[in-house]
Amino acid sequence: MAHLGALNLASTTLRLRLVSRSDRRSADHSPGSDLTSWALNRIHWLTLRLPARDVQTKTPFDPGVFGSIRFAHQQSLIPLRGLRVDVVKLIRPDELPLAIEALEAGELVVVPTRRWYMICANARDHDACARIYAGKGRPRSKSLAYILPSLVAANDLFVMTPAAIQLASAFWPGDLAMILRWRDCEHAQQYQSVGVPNALVTLDSGILGQLAQRSRVPIAATTANLSDPTNTLGPAITAAEVENFVAEAEISIAYCIDGGISPLANHLTIVDCTETPAKITRSGVIHDRAVNAAITAFS
Template identity: 30%
Template sequence: METIVWKVDNIVEKLKNNPQIKQAADLLAQNEVVAFPTETVYGLGGNAGNDKAVEKIFSAKGRPSDNPLIIHIAGRKQMDSFIETVPAVAIRLMDAFWPGPLTLILQKKEQALSEKATAGLSTVGVRMPDHPVALALLKECGLPIAAPSANSSGKPSPTSAVHVAADLNGKIAGIVDGGPTGVGVESTVLDCTSPIPVILRPGGITREQLEEVIGRVEVDPALAGADAKPKAPGMKYRHYAPEAPLYLVAGGVGDMKRLADIYRGEGKRVGILATEESAPLYEADLVLACGKRERLDTVAASLYDTLRQFNEGQLDLILSEMFPEEGVGHAIMNRLRKAAGNKIIEG
């Protein structure tokens, strides 16, 4: 399959009646799959109401089909066709954070969406992305679009069209290149079907921000490793991993240096994931800085790109610093634990 790449300007005025956006939307309407940018990562979109389109998403990604997909919309009115009820708490959250990196789990209408998109669940995750290209494409096609991250399953999520092409070129109909994304980690997924909303996946909107709007919010025990059927993407399988094994190091700079020296003394090629503040302090075969520790949003924005860069170092293993689990730090550590398969070395 030839994968078409449309490079578009993400200025709203230039996206109106854009022939490239229309071509991409037409392919979605024909139940093909197309990658497009959002404010978090690039998504791999397909018609959420069509089994064949959803199957193409899973096939391109090599993703297990028991993982539900998030439905992307351009306006709230679109939910009328597939959502049973929208609770008051969800409306308050939409008012505060949509468009934006927040996915809400709601009760779906029966037979309104492909069962393959929702993994047979009675609920579905919905979000309205805060990216002009995504919104233009969603408005043009007029369909609810199922869209997981546009990468091969298990690899770091894509934050640029180059990342998408590296994984999926020849496997999908097209890529809408709207430049690099901003937030860098996926949306927060919040279950609004329980009396107290529950975070199923930490992401671009923090628990603290949510609680400012709606009060108490709980965190799903599955995030700590409990065995449960996933209601949200990224809950069940290893994700975000570079090619070399990744280990999280619980300790300071001295511990990281000691471990790196031990492994290198064994003849192993070692990579270190650090921050701009600490990277100059390390000696290894490849040391990459991933944002500033004092600005965790910069770490989130560059995390996946940094993990992909390690693949160029022909490494035997990667050691990663850990980050404070506050604010967006919850999302960063969630992704790093997934990438490491929960392997933590005590310094």
């Protein structure tokens, strides 16, 4: 929950939730729009994008407290009666330390990859991971991905079969995930959200990988979208789509790193390396032929 008068971001997105309505339609509006009657009579969620310096409040905003927003270039006040204000804090990639600090404090963050935006938590923080599951509506039977900090960590923590070694050599860091068996199942109990006795593991080449490398806590991640089989659009590929996800999921995000557009809009390729022969369980960015070629080259 945000105290609007305390915002000091250069640019802020405010998402207003009209708690007294059940209509869950969403829309983006500029400060010049006629918002008052629209907000109070038609919608459940409303997004306002505006510079923070244009926001004034007549009262600190908390649940049940009536306040208002005044735009510097607009005379009308927008009443906040019955509204809840959530702020999606967008930060730049060079502000990664802010995201790391938030993760280490038990918060959730969203970071971009070439494929989609990913929502991340401390993999050992069961409460933080549970918030991801609850927000997405994700079945607990579907594990989150464990984001490796390095290839050395893969060898230390997991059983790297000959096929896994070959695939890692060919495609890590990159857009491949492998299902791997933990070396120490007792140690693995700390990581229930990423799977035990087998975990979904990847080594990322971008900001997500940097997050894992530089954080003092292990990273669990999954795509920023609701687990809705009827959604054909797919996970978020822009920060704006992340904002929509946060609103729909009613989930609290400390920061979203704005990395622009994720150009691939496709999934990690997943290979199960716990058995012989290794088997592709989900096709994705790395073509099945490329995976099979890497495995065949070893054999």
